Amino acid sequence: MVRLTMLTPADALDLILRNQAAFPAETCALTQAHGRVLRADIRADRDLPPFNRVTMDGYALRSSAVAAGLRTFRVGAVQAAGMRPADLGSAPDACVEIMTGAMLPAGADCVVPYEETTKLNDAITLNPEYQVAAGQSVHARGSDFAAGALIVAKGCRITAREIAVAASCGCATLSVSRLPKIAVVGTGDELVEVDAIVAPHQVRRSNDYALRAALIAAGYPQVERFHLHDMKHEIEHQVWHILAEFDVVLLTGGVSKGKFDYLPEVLEALGVKKIFHGVAQRPGKPFWFGLGPRQVSVFALPGNPVSAYTCLHRYALPALAHASRQNAVGPRRVRLAETFVFKAPLACLLPVKLTVNDTGDQIAVPRPTNTSGDFSSLVGTDGFVELPADQTEFPAGTIANFWSWA
Amino acid sequence: MVRLTMLTPADALDLILRNQAAFPAETCALTQAHGRVLRADIRADRDLPPFNRVTMDGYALRSSAVAAGLRTFRVGAVQAAGMRPADLGSAPDACVEIMTGAMLPAGADCVVPYEETTKLNDAITLNPEYQVAAGQSVHARGSDFAAGALIVAKGCRITAREIAVAASCGCATLSVSRLPKIAVVGTGDELVEVDAIVAPHQVRRSNDYALRAALIAAGYPQVERFHLHDMKHEIEHQVWHILAEFDVVLLTGGVSKGKFDYLPEVLEALGVKKIFHGVAQRPGKPFWFGLGPRQVSVFALPGNPVSAYTCLHRYALPALAHASRQNAVGPRRVRLAETFVFKAPLACLLPVKLTVNDTGDQIAVPRPTNTSGDFSSLVGTDGFVELPADQTEFPAGTIANFWSWA
Numbered sequence: 001m002v003r004l005t006m007l008t009p010a011d012a013l014d015l016i017l018r019n020q021a022a023f024p025a026e027t028c029a030l031t032q033a034h035g036r037v038l039r040a041d042i043r044a045d046r047d048l049p050p051f052n053r054v055t056m057d058g059y060a061l062r063s064s065a066v067a068a069g070l071r072t073f074r075v076g077a078v079q080a081a082g083m084r085p086a087d088l089g090s091a092p093d094a095c096v097e098i099m100t101g102a103m104l105p106a107g108a109d110c111v112v113p114y115e116e117t118t119k120l121n122d123a124i125t126l127n128p129e130y131q132v133a134a135g136q137s138v139h140a141r142g143s144d145f146a147a148g149a150l151i152v153a154k155g156c157r158i159t160a161r162e163i164a165v166a167a168s169c170g171c172a173t174l175s176v177s178r179l180p181k182i183a184v185v186g187t188g189d190e191l192v193e194v195d196a197i198v199a200p201h202q203v204r205r206s207n208d209y210a211l212r213a214a215l216i217a218a219g220y221p222q223v224e225r226f227h228l229h230d231m232k233h234e235i236e237h238q239v240w241h242i243l244a245e246f247d248v249v250l251l252t253g254g255v256s257k258g259k260f261d262y263l264p265e266v267l268e269a270l271g272v273k274k275i276f277h278g279v280a281q282r283p284g285k286p287f288w289f290g291l292g293p294r295q296v297s298v299f300a301l302p303g304n305p306v307s308a309y310t311c312l313h314r315y316a317l318p319a320l321a322h323a324s325r326q327n328a329v330g331p332r333r334v335r336l337a338e339t340f341v342f343k344a345p346l347a348c349l350l351p352v353k354l355t356v357n358d359t360g361d362q363i364a365v366p367r368p369t370n371t372s373g374d375f376s377s378l379v380g381t382d383g384f385v386e387l388p389a390d391q392t393e394f395p396a397g398t399i400a401n402f403w404s405w406a
Numbered sequence: 407m408v409r410l411t412m413l414t415p416a417d418a419l420d421l422i423l424r425n426q427a428a429f430p431a432e433t434c435a436l437t438q439a440h441g442r443v444l445r446a447d448i449r450a451d452r453d454l455p456p457f458n459r460v461t462m463d464g465y466a467l468r469s470s471a472v473a474a475g476l477r478t479f480r481v482g483a484v485q486a487a488g489m490r491p492a493d494l495g496s497a498p499d500a501c502v503e504i505m506t507g508a509m510l511p512a513g514a515d516c517v518v519p520y521e522e523t524t525k526l527n528d529a530i531t532l533n534p535e536y537q538v539a540a541g542q543s544v545h546a547r548g549s550d551f552a553a554g555a556l557i558v559a560k561g562c563r564i565t566a567r568e569i570a571v572a573a574s575c576g577c578a579t580l581s582v583s584r585l586p587k588i589a590v591v592g593t594g595d596e597l598v599e600v601d602a603i604v605a606p607h608q609v610r611r612s613n614d615y616a617l618r619a620a621l622i623a624a625g626y627p628q629v630e631r632f633h634l635h636d637m638k639h640e641i642e643h644q645v646w647h648i649l650a651e652f653d654v655v656l657l658t659g660g661v662s663k664g665k666f667d668y669l670p671e672v673l674e675a676l677g678v679k680k681i682f683h684g685v686a687q688r689p690g691k692p693f694w695f696g697l698g699p700r701q702v703s704v705f706a707l708p709g710n711p712v713s714a715y716t717c718l719h720r721y722a723l724p725a726l727a728h729a730s731r732q733n734a735v736g737p738r739r740v741r742l743a744e745t746f747v748f749k750a751p752l753a754c755l756l757p758v759k760l761t762v763n764d765t766g767d768q769i770a771v772p773r774p775t776n777t778s779g780d781f782s783s784l785v786g787t788d789g790f791v792e793l794p795a796d797q798t799e800f801p802a803g804t805i806a807n808f809w810s811w812a
Contacts, residue, residue, distance in 0.1 A: 030600060034619045048782055051606055055710075057664040080636060080666050082595030084607055099664040101596045101709065103607040114663055144780050151782050160623060160812065164616035164711060164781035168609065172601040189488030190507045194436060195578040200457055201490055201509040203574065210570035213440045217566060230486060257520055258463040258505040260486050303507065304461075305570065332762050356738050362768050374550050375570035376454055376557050406566065 006280040009314060009347050009386060012289070015275050016315055020323040021295045023247070028176045030166055033158045035219045036176035037324040042152040042162065045169045047142035052104035054081075056137040059117060059124055060088070060108035061095040063134045068092070072125045079105065095124065104138055111137035155327035157219060177324040180247035184211045185226040187235065187253040187263065188303055193227075206375055207252045207308050214309070218317050218406035219324075230260040240270055243292045250316060253303025255286045263300050264288050272298050280389055281347040283307035283369075287315070297323075305375045310349045310384055313403050331401035334385065337363040340394045348387040351378055352402070364402060381405070412686040415720060415753050415792060418695070421681050422721055426729040427701045429653070434582045436572055439564045441625045442582035443730040448558040448568065451575045453548035458510035460487075462543040465523060465530055466494070466514035467501040469540045474498070478531045485511065501530065510544055517543035561733035563625060583730040586653035590617045591632040593641065593659040593669065594709055599633075612781055613658040613714050620715070624723050624812035625730075636666040646676055649698045656722060659709025661692045669706050670694050678704050686795055687753040689713035689775075693721070703729075711781045716755045716790055719809050737807035740791065743769040746800045754793040757784055758808070770808060787811070 007015070025039040054060065061073050073095035077086040081101030088094045088107030095112075096105045104111070110132050117124040126132075145151055151169070152162050158174070166174055186208040194204050208225040215223045226242065228235050235254070242249055254263035255277070268274055272290040279287050284307045288300035299316045301308040322328070334354065342348040352364035364385055369377035385400035394400070413421070431445040460466065467479055479501035483492040487507030494500045494513030501518075502511045510517070516538050523530040532538075551557055557575070558568050564580070572580055592614040600610050614631040621629045632648065634641050641660070648655055660669035661683070674680055678696040685693050690713045694706035705722045707714040728734070740760065748754040758770035770791055775783035791806035800806070 030615065031618070034622055044782075046604075048780060050604075050609060057662055057667075078665060080595060080664075082597070082608060082636070084605075097665070099666060100662055101594060101609075144782050152785055160616045160619035160715070161781055161784045161787075163619045164612040164715075165785060167600045167612040167615040168781060170600055170604065170610060188507060189486060191488070194573045194576055198452075198456075198576065199490075202488060203456060203507075204576060206570040206573040209436065209573040210566045212437070213566035213569045216440055230488070256463055256506055258486075259484065259503070260505060261463075309566070309570075334762075356740075356768065362762065374454055375567055375574060376450075376550050378567045379558055379571060381567075 006278045006285075007276055008389065009279055009281050009349075012276060012279045012287070013315055013318060016289055016297070016319045017322045019275060019291055019295070020297065020319050022325050023177045023180055023323050025175050026178045027173045030163060030172055030174060033163055033166070033174045033176060034160070036158050036174070037219075037321075037326045038152065038154050038156050038158050038162065038174060039177055039325065040175040041150055041154050042166050042169060042171060044145040044147050044149045044151055047147050048145040048168070049139050049141055049143065052141050053139040054098050054100055054102045054104055054111050054137065055139050056111050056113040057099050058111050058113040058137065059095040060098045060105050060111050062088070062092060062108060063110045063132050063136070065092040066126065066132050072123055075122050075124060109134045109138070113137065155325060157326055179220060179222050180320065180323070181245065182215055182220055182223045182248045182250065183226060183242045183246040184208045184215070184223055185228060185239070185242060185249065185251045187228045187230060187251065189230045191227065207303065207305055210305065210309055210375060211250055211252070211312055214312060214406040218320070220320055230254065230262070232262045232266065235262055235266050236270065239266060243270060243272070243296055247296060248316075248320065249292070249296060249298045250312070251298070251300045252308045255288045255300045255302060267298060267300065280345070281349055282344055283349060284311045284314070285346065287311050289315070306351070306369050306378065309375070309378065313383070313405060314349065314386070317406060331403050333399050334362050334364040334402040336385070336394055336396055336398045336400060337365045339396045340366045340387065341392060342387060342394070343392050345389055347389045349384050350387060351381040351384045353380055354382040354402070364400065412684045412691075413682055414795065415685055415687050415755075418682060418685045418693070419721055419724060422695055422703070422725045423728045425681060425697055425701070426703065426725050428731050429583045429586055429729050431581050432584045433579045436569060436578055436580060439569055439572070439580045439582060440566070442564050442580070443625075443732045444558065444560050444562050444564050444568065444580060445583055445731065446581040447556055447560050448572050448575055448577060450551040450553050450555045450557055453553050454551040454574070455545050455547055455549070458547050459545040460504050460506055460508045460510055460517050460543065461545050462517050462519040463505050464517050464519040464543065465501040466504045466511050466517050468494070468498060468514060469516045469538050469542070471498040472532065472538050478529055481528050481530060515540045515544070519543060561731060563732055585626060585628050586726065586729070587651065588621055588626055588629045588654045588656065589632060589648045589652040590614045590621070590629055591634060591645070591648060591655065591657045593634045593636060593657065595636045597633065613709065613711055616711065616715055616781060617656055617658070617718055620718060620812040624726070626726055636660065636668070638668045638672065641668055641672050642676065645672060649676060649678070649702055653702060654722075654726065655698070655702060655704045656718070657704070657706045658714045661694045661706045661708060673704060673706065686751070687755055688750055689755060690717045690720070691752065693717050695721070712757070712775050712784065715781070715784065719789070719811060720755065720792075723812060737809050739805050740768050740770040740808040742791070742800055742802055742804045742806060743771045745802045746772045746793065747798060748793060748800070749798050751795055753795045755790050756793060757787040757790045759786055760788040760808070770806065
């Protein structure tokens with residue numbers, strides 16, 4: 001039995017989150033706010049709705065007049081949405097022809113839709129036995145929110161709904177978290193660019209493409225890609241520049257026990273303080289995390305594509321969300337569709353495909369990767385589950401925490 | 407009992423989809439491909455992995471030599487990832503010090519990791535009782551995919567995983583669906599811009615903001631917003647220009663029975679062929695759909711924010727996906743968390759909040775909106791379920807189709 005002295009994934013994430021300073025807040029035009037993290041509450045600037053709003057096309061009148069037996073009303077005015085409200089006047093048989101979205105005229109308390117009336121010249125008659133109650137077809141002022149009420153709390157990632165609410169409340173700009181500048185740095189002499197001629201012993205760069213695309217999908221579009229060769233001097237020189245320019249640095253490769261795995265040594269020499277090296281997990285055991293000058297977070301991920309991609313989602317994306325002061329969203333819980341056996345005394349980060357069966361239950365089908373070498377094994381998966389280290393057999397039906405790919 | 411002569415939502419969508427011509431395919435740089443719809447399969451250009459790839463740092467040797475009793479090996483070379491493969495030579499006790507990602511040297515068939523060896527000068531000795539099998543710590547050439555094999559089928563929306571696979575296979579560009587130019591056109595005299603001074607009887611524009619943001623989130627970033635007043639001449643003039651310039655037009659408001667609901671009439675006068683007007687649903691009953699010149703799809707949605715937003719997701723987004731030739735993804739099935747009663751003989755498009763309980767079951771909590779007037783009622787919802795028209799009570803546990811907000 002191997003003694004576990006390494007961190008668990010949860011402990012590792014905890015250490016990372018404790019070292020995340022908040023990204024500053026900044027102001028952003030409403031049309032640019034989609035996907036950003038909101039830093040100030042959105043409150044109703046007026047009652048919502050701001051007035052007694054008509055919800056049907058028809059005639060506004062007094063329900064008390066109908067209750068008293070009146071069936072025919074004289075049409076005094078036509079009021080479209082956006083017009084100043086008409087006045088019903090004092091005659092009990094007065095009504096106003098009115099459109100959806102208009103403000104209810106003073107004196108009226110309900111709207112009778114066109115289809116419940118017959119019109120003759122300037123008068124309408126209600127259909128036989130038609131009854132009407134006060135408030136009918138009227139969305140009452142303040143019935144959704146009173147002026148000043150909290151509608152959207154800070155800390156959410158802004159969607160179309162929050163943008164629409166902000167527009168309704170007159171927010172032409174919003175306070176959001178500043179977007180971090182992120183460097184994605186691949187290392188490894190075996191890697192060539194996608195459009196280069198590839199020798200039989202070489203492979204093409206893919207980690208930097210994958211991490212960049214996932215970061216953009218997660219709401220962090222300011223990503224630059226770099227590639228470094230396995231030469232200590234080159235790595236030192238380039239990483240020094242990168243640390244000076246970026247807020248977050250993600251490196252892949254160079255953190256294992258190989259002869260040319262210079263990264264931990266180089267990072268510490270450049271003043272990046274190691275927080276930990278190694279997590280009791282597979283894939284991703286050699287994961288290294290440190291803090292550089294200006295509190296720059298440095299995630300040195302293993303070079304294997306599945307390892308790097310999984311660690312991005314388990315550690316770096318939650319760290320970015322935390323630094324953006326996004327409200328924490330815990331992992332979802334899903335059920336394993338099949339029994340899975342994992343013998344190493346490590347947490348298993350297992351790619352899965354989610355399926356919802358006909359009864360609405362969500363089940364996770366294991367999609368173990370053949371080593372962690374290739375992205376091709378992740379096509380068709382939705383994310384990964386984490387299976388704890390202290391167990392080796394996970395029967396079908398086991399409930400596990402699930403993280404979705406970005 | 408009201409007789410249903412209107413289309414059901416499923417029939418309406420079917421009519422819309424039958425009228426969607428494919429957007430043309432175009433070539434896109436790999437770094438720009440995220441979120442686009444793939445129009446040509448991605449196949450392995452070489453075996454994957456392309457060579458017998460070492461997966462641990464250690465020593466490459468012959469497993470047969472260990473089986474024959476040999477425990478000490480002479481280190482002949484060091485081979486890093488990206489180096490041309492060394493040759494093991496013919497001596498049974500030969501080994502090569504080798505790094506993760508390197509190509510297995512000719513003659514070797516396995517790798518012994520560092521931690522299972524002791525090194526003395528130029529020789530290593532295996533730990534007592536350590537055994538090794540052919541293929542150990544080697545990811546065999548072609549074991550994931552053979553050259554020419556299909557890895558990603560066309561019709562998917564491209565994520566980080568597909569980008570990484572494309573990079574591995576040497577695709578510097580991808581064939582994707584061209585992005586449609588979409589016009590989002592609000593109508594209504596009651597609406598003012600978000601930064602304008604708002605009179606008590608006016609409200610601020612929010613539909614165009616919401617629809618634009620949702621379209622961008624769904625992968626259609628080329629969206630322009632317009633606003634038209636309820637004047638027939640202005641509407642005619644502007645819509646004429648919009649029809650000439652855009653591939654898809656989404657209008658909100660002006661399709662009900664009100665006196666100033668000019669849109670259906672104007673659209674037909676401008677040569678937009680009506681496919682239908684009205685769907686047996688709430689919200690969204692007055693929804694109008696037609697085909698303009700150049701097969702432009704014209705979605706004239708009701709002006710109520712919840713109606714417009716729901717119809718966007720039920721009809722316009724599936725139509726855009728279909729025209730992009732994205733593989734159809736049916737709605738998910740979820741269970742209602744609570745009993746819901748809906749008496750109108752119409753399909754009910756009901757906003758819900760999804761929750762996954764501790765056993766991994768997904769349940770949908772109804773969040774009925776107070777009329778369909780405000781986006782504030784959609785904050786915190788995840789999408790909507792569709793409850794069929796022929797039933798009025800939907801007990802807790804009812805299984806319903808669920809559409810997620812973009």
